[in-house]
Amino acid sequence: MRARFWGTRGSCPAPGAHTLRFGGNTTCLELRTDDDGLVIFDAGSGIRELGLTLAAASGGAPVRGDVFFSHAHWDHIQGLPFFTPAFQKGNQFRLFGSPALERSLEVVLRQQMSPVVFPVAFDQLSARMEFAPFGSYAHDGNGYSLRAINVRHPGGALGFRVNPPGAPDRSIVFIPDNELDRDGDRAEDASTRDALVDFARGARILIHDAMYTGAEYMNHRGWGHSSYRDAVDFAIAAEVETLVLFHHEPERSDDALDAMLALCHQMVSERNGHVRVIAAAEGESLEV
Numbered sequence: 001m002r003a004r005f006w007g008t009r010g011s012c013p014a015p016g017a018h019t020l021r022f023g024g025n026t027t028c029l030e031l032r033t034d035d036d037g038l039v040i041f042d043a044g045s046g047i048r049e050l051g052l053t054l055a056a057a058s059g060g061a062p063v064r065g066d067v068f069f070s071h072a073h074w075d076h077i078q079g080l081p082f083f084t085p086a087f088q089k090g091n092q093f094r095l096f097g098s099p100a101l102e103r104s105l106e107v108v109l110r111q112q113m114s115p116v117v118f119p120v121a122f123d124q125l126s127a128r129m130e131f132a133p134f135g136s137y138a139h140d141g142n143g144y145s146l147r148a149i150n151v152r153h154p155g156g157a158l159g160f161r162v163n164p165p166g167a168p169d170r171s172i173v174f175i176p177d178n179e180l181d182r183d184g185d186r187a188e189d190a191s192t193r194d195a196l197v198d199f200a201r202g203a204r205i206l207i208h209d210a211m212y213t214g215a216e217y218m219n220h221r222g223w224g225h226s227s228y229r230d231a232v233d234f235a236i237a238a239e240v241e242t243l244v245l246f247h248h249e250p251e252r253s254d255d256a257l258d259a260m261l262a263l264c265h266q267m268v269s270e271r272n273g274h275v276r277v278i279a280a281a282e283g284e285s286l287e288v
């Protein structure tokens with residue numbers, strides 16, 4: 001299986017000279033199954049360029065894929081109206097969203113294409129866009145098995161664990177927006193964290209929200225994001241092979257991300273951990 005980053009940024013696109021290496025587009029991850037099936041996670045601004053690439057590669061042949069939405073915040077849906085394959089008749093996409101959202105994914109995606117905010121209505125998309133039931137938080141697709149879990153994020157959000165069928169040792173865990181809150185002292189916090197550690201345990205790759213420094217986090221408690229220190233702690237506890245820092249703060253420059261990575265490496269060695277830590281970079285791929 002191969003995962004490729006098309007958008008790594010959190011909250012708001014941040015193009016410019018200071019984000020060239022790690023990327024300025026908001027969340028979008030492309031997954032290719034062993035037999036080249038297409039699975040997409042989130043439709044931030046990164047999905048625009050993924051769409052252009054899919055359209056060019058298809059040579060006019062139908063494009064089919066499953067699209068999973070962690071949640072419906074802007075930075076995870078704003079690219080969908082610019083996803084070229086959605087405008088091509090014959091293409092087919094199944095859209096999966098959390099059943100726990102206050103307003104359903106379908107309603108939000110339709111509203112972001114209502115005339116007052118966007119010129120083209122959702123129903124004018126020529127591809128078949130089918131909202132798929134996801135009440136069981138699990139899905140066996142063509143060439144992949146997926147499970148989801150509720151995470152801590154305002155309005156609700158999902159984390160995903162995906163692997164080839166029958167190969168749980170080749171798992172990728174994708175948790176783009178989540179507040180780990182290691183200082184949470186309520187019993188509910190402890191059980192939530194334990195369930196999440198179990199969910200991610202032993203994954204080859206854990207892609208996790210690491211938006212803040214420790215100082216930034218103290219000013220943003222309750223906003224639904226994690227510090228890089230909490231992400232490293234979590235990765236060590238879950239005994240994953242590789243932690244990929246994700247949902248980069250829009251103001252975080254490439255050089256500042258390098259510095260953050262160095263602090264992560266130092267932290268892992270101080271704790272005698274075995275986790276490799278890297279930062280998600282637009283255009284880069286990882287294989288399991």
Ligand SMILES: [Zn+2]
Pocket residue numbers: 010011027073075076176177247
């Ligand atoms: Zn986000």
Ligand SMILES: [Zn+2]
Pocket residue numbers: 071073153177224
């Ligand atoms: Zn969010």
